[in-house]
Amino acid sequence: MSPAGEEGLAGRLLSGDRRALARVISKIEREDPEAKEIIAEIYPHTGRAVTIGFTGPPGVGKSSIIARLIKLYRAEEKRVGVVSVDPSSPFSRGAILGDRIRLSEHFLDPGVFIRSMGSRGHLGGLAGGSRLAALAMEACGMDVIIYETVGVGQGEVEVASAADTVVLALQPGAGDAVQALKAGVMEIADIFCINKADHPQARNARIEVRQMLEIGQELAPQDWFPPIILTRGDTGEGVEELKEAIASHRAYLEESGRLEERRRAALRDFVVSWATARLEREMRERLRYEDDDLLEMVYTRRLDPISASERIYRSV
Amino acid sequence: MSPAGEEGLAGRLLSGDRRALARVISKIEREDPEAKEIIAEIYPHTGRAVTIGFTGPPGVGKSSIIARLIKLYRAEEKRVGVVSVDPSSPFSRGAILGDRIRLSEHFLDPGVFIRSMGSRGHLGGLAGGSRLAALAMEACGMDVIIYETVGVGQGEVEVASAADTVVLALQPGAGDAVQALKAGVMEIADIFCINKADHPQARNARIEVRQMLEIGQELAPQDWFPPIILTRGDTGEGVEELKEAIASHRAYLEESGRLEERRRAALRDFVVSWATARLEREMRERLRYEDDDLLEMVYTRRLDPISASERIYRSV
Numbered sequence A, B: 001m002s003p004a005g006e007e008g009l010a011g012r013l014l015s016g017d018r019r020a021l022a023r024v025i026s027k028i029e030r031e032d033p034e035a036k037e038i039i040a041e042i043y044p045h046t047g048r049a050v051t052i053g054f055t056g057p058p059g060v061g062k063s064s065i066i067a068r069l070i071k072l073y074r075a076e077e078k079r080v081g082v083v084s085v086d087p088s089s090p091f092s093r094g095a096i097l098g099d100r101i102r103l104s105e106h107f108l109d110p111g112v113f114i115r116s117m118g119s120r121g122h123l124g125g126l127a128g129g130s131r132l133a134a135l136a137m138e139a140c141g142m143d144v145i146i147y148e149t150v151g152v153g154q155g156e157v158e159v160a161s162a163a164d165t166v167v168l169a170l171q172p173g174a175g176d177a178v179q180a181l182k183a184g185v186m187e188i189a190d191i192f193c194i195n196k197a198d199h200p201q202a203r204n205a206r207i208e209v210r211q212m213l214e215i216g217q218e219l220a221p222q223d224w225f226p227p228i229i230l231t232r233g234d235t236g237e238g239v240e241e242l243k244e245a246i247a248s249h250r251a252y253l254e255e256s257g258r259l260e261e262r263r264r265a266a267l268r269d270f271v272v273s274w275a276t277a278r279l280e281r282e283m284r285e286r287l288r289y290e291d292d293d294l295l296e297m298v299y300t301r302r303l304d305p306i307s308a309s310e311r312i313y314r315s316v
Helices: A006-014 A018-030 A033-045 A062-075 A103-108 A129-139 A154-162 A176-182 A202-219 A239-256 A258-289 A292-299 A305-315 B006-014 B018-030 B033-045 B062-075 B103-108 B129-139 B154-162 B176-182 B202-219 B239-256 B258-289 B292-299 B305-315
Strands: A050-055 A080-084 A112-116 A144-148 A165-170 A191-194 A228-230 B050-055 B080-084 B112-116 B144-148 B165-170 B191-194 B228-230
Touching: A006 A018, A006 A033, A006 A129, A018 A033, A018 A112, A018 A129, A033 A129, A033 B305, A050 A062, A050 A239, A062 A080, A062 A144, A062 A239, A080 A129, A112 A129, A129 A144, A129 A154, A165 A239, A191 A202, A191 A239, A202 A228, A228 A239, A239 A258, A258 A292, A258 A305, A258 B258, A258 B292, A258 B305, A292 A305, A292 B258, A305 B033, A305 B258, B006 B018, B006 B033, B006 B129, B018 B033, B018 B112, B018 B129, B033 B129, B050 B062, B050 B239, B062 B080, B062 B144, B062 B239, B080 B129, B112 B129, B129 B144, B129 B154, B165 B239, B191 B202, B191 B239, B202 B228, B228 B239, B239 B258, B258 B292, B258 B305, B292 B305
Parallel strands: A050 A144, A050 A165, A080 A112, A080 A144, A165 A191, A191 A228, B050 B144, B050 B165, B080 B112, B080 B144, B165 B191, B191 B228
Antiparallel strands: none
16 A cells, blocks of 8 residues: 555554644544545554543543543553543643643653544544544554543434443432433443542442443343442542453453444444535535525425425435 | 325314324324325425424423413413423423423313424434424414423534524523533523522522623624523413513514524525435445445455445445
């Protein structure tokens, strides 16, 4: 395969050049056509990294736990990439924010690469640009990739489809568990992490989550029963245990054959969403420049919207 | 136009037959091909209803406020349709749940039609099936359509694009305002409703929201400054004021020409998402039955996912 891109950017990325990595991710974000060629060249060198989706409401302290987790992986000489799509995360802002944990030490560590990405505005959303950024990080030598995300709903499902292991972080006393259950996010978590373990409600929160999981287990039994870990981002308490739970889940995925299944499904989703996003963009552009008449007919009630979309659909 | 569907279902719907309405919505949910014909027939008779998107985290008490609001509209002899895509809502479950407000009275009122819809699994998501259900409700004579939804993120944006007026319900003391701001939901709200006005933090929450809005206003001035209403779902306090705010917003939209602008944009989004959803489904099905080889190449790293999606994209 011949080197793609300016000055063999892909080759430099594969040799572990951090500046090349930063430039490739910027090209991905800008949707530079060159990014596609670079992905094609680096893709055969990916697929071995451990990927972890870290999700939960804003303010739970995900970044502090991730920072602690990075420390533990670094102690084992593992290189860690973080793709943050949480706009409220200190990772996204590159700031310390008065946190007692010094995120900045990770920003300076050559074995850690942190990149925040906007969740909107690039092709394929989180499952698009961030996924490609993670591939680039892996090709550049990262052994562990952490996706940090926020909110409830669709976004989390996308993270789940991209990561091998999904950690759902909640905080005690905020009704988070009930909200997560209602929003359908609990079912995608492989591991629960209740942060702020020193909170008086922490143990109750654990019981609450366990009860919900037990009801779920009765309704639809699964091989894997998600562990519930109490952590403290400020002291690091419980984070070693969290890391072990992630390793156990990984071992379970490999032994049961679920890792392959999950990765195949994730790739299928990625390929379909990417193609869909391309088509959607094409349709939107066509509607903007060409099909104003069609929309005018819909607006004036002379044509219904389903028939209008069928016309566009058939003409693509 | 000739009557479409079994026994002229569209005609019965247009004459105000509730049973026909229920059947049409079921056909929409099942994606019965007949639904498309019915939509084409009823669509010219729609476009006059007032549409309101009601959004906010679970447990805020949206359903209680909506129930109170329905009461006020009913007192003016307006007919009200509710499309609930909040799985935790009592509207969705048709239950009373110990609420002091008797939702059940609305379930029995022929001037009110309540329907809950799953947010996943049907074409076009919330902006798809629920939008069509709302059209059917309007064609059946509903003057006001309320969309109830939950969560933060993409779902809310879809509601906003479907409704003329978006109400964001928050509760005091839960950090909801900050979370909404971080999640980018605040910017889509036309009206804020702080429920549980008797909570000691209610007035602080109002100040907090106002301050955030004022900062937003300085950064990007808008003609419409969202009012912040304190309500109590249990007593009905503030709901009259909320209804007036909805009417003021509607008047503003009409006078400023924004209503037309907003509705055009919503129709464009609807048409594009529907066509995209169709294409996505087609691609997924093709991948399931035909293109296993393509995915196998991606899984085994012989082909990168972007190139794979381009192949599908080009072949559709």
